[in-house]
Amino acid sequence: MTERGTADPALPGSTAGVDQSAIRRANLALVLDEVRRGEVVSRADIAARSGLTKATVSSLAAELIARGLVRETGLRRDGAVGRPGRSLELDGKRVTALGLEINSQYLAALGTDLAGRVVVERRVGFDATRAEPATTLDRLAALAEEALSELAAAAASSPAGIAVAVPGLVDADSGHVHYAPNLEWRSTSITEALRDRLGVDVPIAVDNEANLSALAELHSAPEPAADLIYLTGEVGVGAGIVTGGRLLRGAGGFTGEIGHVPVDLGGTECGCGRRGCLETKIGLPAVLRAAAPDLAEKDADPQDQARALRERAEAGGPQAMAGFDEVGKWLGIGVSMLVNLLNPEVVVLGGYLGTVAPYLVPAAMRELRDRSVAGDAAACRITASTFGFSAAVRGASSTVIEEVFQNPLRVPAVERAAG
Amino acid sequence: MTERGTADPALPGSTAGVDQSAIRRANLALVLDEVRRGEVVSRADIAARSGLTKATVSSLAAELIARGLVRETGLRRDGAVGRPGRSLELDGKRVTALGLEINSQYLAALGTDLAGRVVVERRVGFDATRAEPATTLDRLAALAEEALSELAAAAASSPAGIAVAVPGLVDADSGHVHYAPNLEWRSTSITEALRDRLGVDVPIAVDNEANLSALAELHSAPEPAADLIYLTGEVGVGAGIVTGGRLLRGAGGFTGEIGHVPVDLGGTECGCGRRGCLETKIGLPAVLRAAAPDLAEKDADPQDQARALRERAEAGGPQAMAGFDEVGKWLGIGVSMLVNLLNPEVVVLGGYLGTVAPYLVPAAMRELRDRSVAGDAAACRITASTFGFSAAVRGASSTVIEEVFQNPLRVPAVERAAG
Numbered sequence: 001m002t003e004r005g006t007a008d009p010a011l012p013g014s015t016a017g018v019d020q021s022a023i024r025r026a027n028l029a030l031v032l033d034e035v036r037r038g039e040v041v042s043r044a045d046i047a048a049r050s051g052l053t054k055a056t057v058s059s060l061a062a063e064l065i066a067r068g069l070v071r072e073t074g075l076r077r078d079g080a081v082g083r084p085g086r087s088l089e090l091d092g093k094r095v096t097a098l099g100l101e102i103n104s105q106y107l108a109a110l111g112t113d114l115a116g117r118v119v120v121e122r123r124v125g126f127d128a129t130r131a132e133p134a135t136t137l138d139r140l141a142a143l144a145e146e147a148l149s150e151l152a153a154a155a156a157s158s159p160a161g162i163a164v165a166v167p168g169l170v171d172a173d174s175g176h177v178h179y180a181p182n183l184e185w186r187s188t189s190i191t192e193a194l195r196d197r198l199g200v201d202v203p204i205a206v207d208n209e210a211n212l213s214a215l216a217e218l219h220s221a222p223e224p225a226a227d228l229i230y231l232t233g234e235v236g237v238g239a240g241i242v243t244g245g246r247l248l249r250g251a252g253g254f255t256g257e258i259g260h261v262p263v264d265l266g267g268t269e270c271g272c273g274r275r276g277c278l279e280t281k282i283g284l285p286a287v288l289r290a291a292a293p294d295l296a297e298k299d300a301d302p303q304d305q306a307r308a309l310r311e312r313a314e315a316g317g318p319q320a321m322a323g324f325d326e327v328g329k330w331l332g333i334g335v336s337m338l339v340n341l342l343n344p345e346v347v348v349l350g351g352y353l354g355t356v357a358p359y360l361v362p363a364a365m366r367e368l369r370d371r372s373v374a375g376d377a378a379a380c381r382i383t384a385s386t387f388g389f390s391a392a393v394r395g396a397s398s399t400v401i402e403e404v405f406q407n408p409l410r411v412p413a414v415e416r417a418a419g
Numbered sequence: 420m421t422e423r424g425t426a427d428p429a430l431p432g433s434t435a436g437v438d439q440s441a442i443r444r445a446n447l448a449l450v451l452d453e454v455r456r457g458e459v460v461s462r463a464d465i466a467a468r469s470g471l472t473k474a475t476v477s478s479l480a481a482e483l484i485a486r487g488l489v490r491e492t493g494l495r496r497d498g499a500v501g502r503p504g505r506s507l508e509l510d511g512k513r514v515t516a517l518g519l520e521i522n523s524q525y526l527a528a529l530g531t532d533l534a535g536r537v538v539v540e541r542r543v544g545f546d547a548t549r550a551e552p553a554t555t556l557d558r559l560a561a562l563a564e565e566a567l568s569e570l571a572a573a574a575a576s577s578p579a580g581i582a583v584a585v586p587g588l589v590d591a592d593s594g595h596v597h598y599a600p601n602l603e604w605r606s607t608s609i610t611e612a613l614r615d616r617l618g619v620d621v622p623i624a625v626d627n628e629a630n631l632s633a634l635a636e637l638h639s640a641p642e643p644a645a646d647l648i649y650l651t652g653e654v655g656v657g658a659g660i661v662t663g664g665r666l667l668r669g670a671g672g673f674t675g676e677i678g679h680v681p682v683d684l685g686g687t688e689c690g691c692g693r694r695g696c697l698e699t700k701i702g703l704p705a706v707l708r709a710a711a712p713d714l715a716e717k718d719a720d721p722q723d724q725a726r727a728l729r730e731r732a733e734a735g736g737p738q739a740m741a742g743f744d745e746v747g748k749w750l751g752i753g754v755s756m757l758v759n760l761l762n763p764e765v766v767v768l769g770g771y772l773g774t775v776a777p778y779l780v781p782a783a784m785r786e787l788r789d790r791s792v793a794g795d796a797a798a799c800r801i802t803a804s805t806f807g808f809s810a811a812v813r814g815a816s817s818t819v820i821e822e823v824f825q826n827p828l829r830v831p832a833v834e835r836a837a838g
Contacts, residue, residue, distance in 0.1 A: 023442070169792070169793050169796065178793065178796050179793070179794075179796075225670070226670075227669050227670040239760070241760070241761075243662070243667050243668075243669065244665070244667075244668070246663070248662050248663075248667070248761070249662075249663070249762070250646050250662065250761055250762025250763060250797075251644070251645070251646040251762050251763055251764035251797075251799075252762055252793070252796055252797055253762070254762045254792070254793040254796060254797045255760060255761055255762045256760065257759040257760065257792040257793065258759065258760055259792075260759060260790070260792045261755075261756050261759055261760070262682070262752065262790070263681070263684075264684065265682075265683065272792070274789075274790065333681065333684075336680075337680050337756070337760075338760075340676040340677065340679060340680055341658070341660075341674060341675065341676065341677055341680070341756075341757075341760065341761075342660075342667070342669055342674055342760075343668070343669025343670050343671055343672070343673045343674045344669060344670060345670035370693075371679070371681070371693065373588070373673070373676040373678075373679045373691070374588050374597065374598070374671070374673040374676065375598075377588065377597050377598075377671055377673060378669075378670075378671050378673045380670075
């Protein structure tokens with residue numbers, strides 16, 4: 001259960017021999033990936049780069065076209081218009097994916113096509129902490145139906161899948177939420193509940209929001225690092241860990257719980273009942289107390305609070321500056337743990353941490369440099385996510401798309417209009 | 420640089436198509452692995468389990484026999500004696516591997532055959548902290564030559580490779596030691612230095628001792644977990660992290676530096692100059708101070724000190740008991756970080772921590788249960804390594820053997836005597 005998705009019984013290293021159908025699947029994925037990277041490429045280009053024969057590439061391309069994943073275009077890479085049908089590009093029209101998010105203060109949906117282009121994005125304020133799980137799931141299903149209608153208008157068929165981001169401990173194999181402290185959910189099954197409400201016959205996956213946000217960085221950032229940690233900060237603090245280009249899931253799927261690692265054993269009591277957890281130092285309530293106490297009591301959307309905090313930082317008042325410096329120092333202590341243990345290339349800040357990153361990172365980097373055992377050899381950047389509060393839904397959608405790229409045979413062949 | 424070893428340009432996911440030679444290599448590895456698992460198996464058994472045809476299995480087996488990796492035997496799995504040549508078993512005689520270790524207080528060597536059977540094991544006391552690196556490498560080379568002679572007497576050819584364990588930050592790709600604090604080494608290249616001294620033409624790899632010890636657990640323990648953390652405790656404290664059956668290396672190869680994660684910011688000054696590092700709480704000097712202060716000043720072999728500590732624990736004096744309880748508590752705090760971040764199935768204690776594990780684990784488990792965010796869902800055992808102070812050399816040797824299992828073509832075909 002280290003990686004979600006269908007186990008492949010026919011690839012090297014498993015107990016079955018490599019057979020011809022596994023090779024064809026791998027080569028379909030290879031050609032589809034070449035089209036994605038090249039944007040517009042000829043069959044000859046793909047043959048030259050992959051080492052496959054032109055005849056094999058043509059056969060594979062025909063199958064990808066039949067499945068609506070690739071289409072022919074007259075445009076060649078140099079921009080000249082050649083004979084129609086010579087070059088290939090991704091067919092964004094047919095295959096789509098939907099990402100959903102349950103946050104303690106809002107619900108969100110984001111749908112993309114095969115190329116990762118955002119087709120629909122919606123977000124509604126909703127206080128999930130004051131609603132029953134069933135009510136929250138009703139409201140999420142309503143949002144999803146609106147998004148699915150827009151996706152259906154843009155694409156010729158239903159989405160390849162739906163993935164749901166939840167702020168808690170999730171068994172990604174079963175779609176079961178073990179414990180989501182900030183939603184006050186225990187042992188809640190999302191996959192079945194959502195399938196019943198939506199009445200669609202597509203795979204529905206569920207995962208932790210920090211995990212999915214980390215995958216957004218891996219799949220959708222302009223120059224993704226293969227070793228990155230996404231550190232999200234809202235009311236709770238959590239991490240999504242990518243090492244060697246893979247999400248780190250651990251034995252039971254419960255990784256990245258850095259929010260309750262103790263950094264100050266005699267410190268403030270945490271919501272979890274322990275003392276001095278990292279969350280008590282860098283969670284949103286902590287930074288509000290330190291930098292803008294007059295904003296601290298409001299039970300607001302974390303995105304609005306983050307914006308208000310940023311305005312306070314931009315205004316440069318002494319309390320705000322001292323508060324950010326203190327929170328930045330604790331952020332650096334937290335990041336130094338991640339760097340000493342996991343040696344990432346970059347730590348990406350999400351949630352409010354991303355919004356106010358410019359005011360936290362200098363102090364954090366000072367602390368990190370002082371505490372990194374490998375010193376400059378383990379040089380690690382701290383950056384803000386480019387996806388803002390949309391990282392989780394973006395990552396959710398991208399996991400569905402990546403599964404199609406891994407195995408193009410998941411998408412059924414379609415009847416095409418003649419001609 | 421996430422995994423050491425030759426990149427394979429022909430497997431799925433890379434930029435080259437899957438070709439027939441890559442398939443043959445993967446299938447050779449598959450048949451070799453079936454022989455290893457089955458101990459003695461027929462070609463028909465392998466064909467049935469792998470999905471390959473009997474003709475293909477016979478051809479692959481002939482190649483493995485030609486390379487001296489597999490041999491024919493008359494013995495069948497049920498113990499009955501059939502026609503000679505019907506069944507296959509590993510040929511332990513031809514392929515061997517040598518593991519070496521540089522510890523601050525000793526040097527060690529361990530050689531195994533292809534089946535992981537220990538052919539030679541040597542260990543000499545040596546204070547590397549008082550010697551120049553060149554002197555230490557001279558002494559290590561002398562030890563290696565003795566071990567190589569014994570391996571040569573047992574096997575028909577030179578070893579498939581040598582791997583060296585070092586207590587420090589190592590670039591495993593180049594064999595360069597970046598920093599080894601307890602040896603007081605900075606920027607030392609081991610691969611070339613050892614190759615010059617030994618004059619053998621085999622690959623020489625270098626890696627961190629906690630990494631290699633973790634790989635010993637993964638490759639050689641009776642029932643290895645795919646998600647395990649090896650926590651070594653001698654003068655220094657470090658971790659080797661295995662997730663999803665792979666060693667976690669991070670962006671630069673510098674993972675597992677848990678010894679200098681702060682657990683008590685106002686605490687004792689550490690050798691690294693910071694305060695309250697985990698090493699100041701659970702390193703060997705700390706436990707000696709807490710449980711047996713009269714042993715603390717001796718500059719002895721850590722294995723001897725661990726044995727003396729264990730005798731003290733067995734005698735059950737009140738100071739020893741209170742000391743172990745205190746160190747066990749801090750061990751639990753350290754392990755809880757690993758569990759909350761990485762969700763391993765088991766934390767394996769090495770070095771002195773393994774020797775005195777029964778006296779530390781109860782207090783550590785109490786602390787872990789209290790601090791694990793996922794609670795019983797992330798249930799994690801804490802056990803002692805079965806390899807004692809030999810874990811690093813055992814792991815070093817096993818990495819060489821595993822590379823042969825991954826790619827049997829690394830071992831050249833040999834001229835066989837006729838008949």
